Amino acid sequence: xxxxxxxxxxxxxxxxxxxxxxxxxxxxxxxxxxxxxxxxxxxxxxxxxxxxxxxxxxxxxxxxxxxxxxxxxxxxxxxxxxxxxxxxxxxxxxxxxxxxxxxxxxxxxxxxxxxxxxxxxxxxxxxxxxxxxxxxxxxxxxxxxxxxxxxxxxxxxxxxxxxxxxxxxxxx
Amino acid sequence: xxxxxxxxxxxxxxxxxxxxxxxxxxxxxxxxxxxxxxxxxxxxxxxxxxxxxxxxxxxxxxxxxxxxxxxxxxxxxxxxxxxxxxxxxxxxxxxxxxxxxxxxxxxxxxxxxxxxxxxxxxxxxxxxxxxxxxxxxxxxxxxxxxxxxxxxxxxxxxxxxxxxxxxxxxxxxxxxxxxxxxxxxxxxxxxxxxxxxxxxxxxxxxxxxxxxxxxxxxxxxxxxxxxxxxxxxxxxxxxxxxxxxxxxxxxxxxxxxxxxxxxxxxxxxxxxxxxxxxxxxxxxxxxxxxxxxxxxxxxxxxxxxxxxxxxxxxxxxxxxxxxxxxxxxxxxxxxxxxxxxxxxxxxxxxxxxxxxxxxxxxxxxxxxxxxxxxxxxxxxxxxxxxxxxxxxxxxxxxxxxxxxxxxx
Numbered sequence: 041x042x043x044x045x046x047x048x049x050x051x052x053x054x055x056x057x058x059x060x061x062x063x064x065x066x067x068x069x070x071x072x073x074x075x076x077x078x079x080x081x082x083x084x085x086x087x088x089x090x091x092x093x094x095x096x097x098x099x100x101x102x103x104x105x106x107x108x109x110x111x112x113x114x115x116x117x118x119x120x121x122x123x124x125x126x127x128x129x130x131x132x133x134x135x136x137x138x139x140x141x142x143x144x145x146x147x148x149x150x151x152x153x154x155x156x157x158x159x160x161x162x163x164x165x166x167x168x169x170x171x172x173x174x175x176x177x178x179x180x181x182x183x184x185x186x187x188x189x190x191x192x193x194x195x196x197x198x199x200x201x202x203x204x205x206x207x208x209x210x211x212x
Numbered sequence: 213x214x215x216x217x218x219x220x221x222x223x224x225x226x227x228x229x230x231x232x233x234x235x236x237x238x239x240x241x242x243x244x245x246x247x248x249x250x251x252x253x254x255x256x257x258x259x260x261x262x263x264x265x266x267x268x269x270x271x272x273x274x275x276x277x278x279x280x281x282x283x284x285x286x287x288x289x290x291x292x293x294x295x296x297x298x299x300x301x302x303x304x305x306x307x308x309x310x311x312x313x314x315x316x317x318x319x320x321x322x323x324x325x326x327x328x329x330x331x332x333x334x335x336x337x338x339x340x341x342x343x344x345x346x347x348x349x350x351x352x353x354x355x356x357x358x359x360x361x362x363x364x365x366x367x368x369x370x371x372x373x374x375x376x377x378x379x380x381x382x383x384x385x386x387x388x389x390x391x392x393x394x395x396x397x398x399x400x401x402x403x404x405x406x407x408x409x410x411x412x413x414x415x416x417x418x419x420x421x422x423x424x425x426x427x428x429x430x431x432x433x434x435x436x437x438x439x440x441x442x443x444x445x446x447x448x449x450x451x452x453x454x455x456x457x458x459x460x461x462x463x464x465x466x467x468x469x470x471x472x473x474x475x476x477x478x479x480x481x482x483x484x485x486x487x488x489x490x491x492x493x494x495x496x497x498x499x500x501x502x503x504x505x506x507x508x509x510x511x512x513x514x515x516x517x518x519x520x521x522x523x524x525x526x527x528x529x530x531x532x533x534x535x536x537x538x539x540x541x542x543x544x545x546x547x548x549x550x551x552x553x554x555x556x557x558x559x560x561x562x563x564x565x566x567x568x569x570x571x572x573x574x575x576x577x578x579x580x581x582x583x584x585x586x587x588x589x590x591x592x593x594x595x596x597x598x599x600x601x602x603x604x605x606x607x608x609x610x611x612x613x614x615x616x617x618x619x620x
Contacts, residue, residue, distance in 0.1 A: 068506075069294075071443055072507065074505070098421065098424070099424060100424065100516075100518060100535070100540075101518055101520075101533070101535040101540075103520045103531070103533045104533075105522065105530075105531050106531070114520070116507060116518070116520075122442045122443060124507065124509075126507060145424070146422065146423060146543065147422075147423050147424035147540065147543040147544075149543065150539065150542070150543070169247070170247075170249050171251075172249075172250065172251045173250070173251030173254035174251070174254070175251070175252075184256065184259055185258065185259060191256075191259060191260075191263070
């Protein structure tokens with residue numbers, strides 16, 4: 041159990057292709073490999089490799105995180121040895137544009153819609169359809185899982201977000 | 213030329229037990245397109261967790277689902293314990309496992325009843341829910357509540373099992389095993405049930421992988437993924453687990469997997485009771501959890517639950533992400549519905565065992581005349597229901613049941 045053979049093998053395959061990722065990927069524990077944040081062009085290249093030749097062809101979920109000035113999107117994938125790879129993409133909050141992975145993994149659809157609604161991500165090539173999970177009439181520009189969005193300023197009855205004037209200016 | 217008919221089913225519809233909207237396009241009686249819409253029940257609990265401490269979050273997380281509440285709290289506890297670098301005692305791990313398997317029994321029996329109801333076989337609903345009551349009773353005896361048991365705490369469990377409780381669990385396991393033999397026979401040999409469930413809601417082996425199906429839905433398509441085997445948690449590294457698979461890849465297959473899993477759960481419960489280690493049930497965990505991130509997977513009755521927890525070194529999490537099993541199974545729903553008949557839509561939807569909440573165990577009654585409040589617990593409610601039928605000429609107490617009812 042402690043040898044982590046499958047994990048080391050999976051990591052070596054990725055590092056062989058992308059030697060400069062040394063130090064950015066680490067084996068966290070048994071069955072878990074995590075990555076530091078990668079910016080878009082590089083992330084897409086790595087993602088394209090790991091989901092094909094890298095063997096990580098099972099998609100589990102995307103986790104959106106607020107990293108201050110950036111948004112992080114952690115794609116959780118697994119291979120046939122049940123090793124989970126959490127590959128993290130980073131995008132600036134001012135323009136959080138990422139590319140949809142739905143063409144490769146159709147089960148990413150709702151996860152990506154969730155990123156749009158809750159984090160304000162701009163997911164390019166996302167298939168058309170209903171929004172998820174926020175209700176109709178949700179005020180535009182309100183992304184509840186961003187840290188600056190405070191639940192106490194939200195009026196649930198009228199569906200309006202009313203931050204105090206001083207704090208509001210800062211957030212605008 | 214006939215025009216296709218578009219039928220919206222939900223968000224409120226008699227055949228749905230939870231709010232979801234299925235926009236079904238029909239060509240004659242056949243479904244040619246299905247659009248699944250959910251989100252009606254989104255409660256923002258991930259945001260709520262960020263504003264509360266880890267221990268407060270545990271009780272929010274337990275309410276993600278009314279049926280598999282224990283497994284969600286187990287997943288969250290494991291995540292926090294891993295972040296804190298705390299290992300729980302083996303006794304606590306075994307008690308968590310016993311609860312998890314009892315929960316699987318109650319969830320699968322509940323599903324079996326719903327499946328029976330959806331195909332017009334209400335006798336099966338009555339039978340399986342009667343047996344489920346025994347499991348709920350023992351869960352209540354263990355955790356103090358029929359749902360949202362609250363037995364987990366960060367660092368272990370809050371209640372120990374006594375020798376008397378162990379005996380009660382054994383009795384219930386025996387009864388459920390005995391009754392389940394009948395359900396297995398029913399599922400495997402009852403021709404009307406096989407005709408009704410076979411061939412509908414197809415999700416092939418390749419499609420199950422493609423759409424990321426989990427739990428009994430994927431195992432019914434010969435995908436042998438069971439987190440208890442592939443990524444053991446709690447005491448599953450010691451408890452022998454057999455992942456049940458089937459090759460029918462339809463609603464029939466999902467039924468077979470679930471009834472056979474009930475047998476496996478009974479075996480696991482017995483193993484845990486036979487090998488329950490001695491020792492403490494709780495380990496101290498600091499209030500402030502060190503910085504870090506962790507992803508924990510567990511096998512809920514409906515499939516893989518995944519929780520991501522990130523800590524920033526305070527007593528509140530920086531981010532909590534919950535991916536419940538049903539969320540994974542909805543993706544293949546459109547595929548499962550297309551090509552089938554409208555009449556099969558309710559059972560196909562029910563076959564993934566979508567989550568919905570259970571009722572409270574007590575109700576508070578307001579007396580409008582006096583303004584007084586009184587509380588009716590579930591035992592009184594049960595007596596009330598028996599008397600309600602009695603005054604209408606149906607005396608359920610005279611019905612002979614094959615086993616002697618347990619009094620808890």
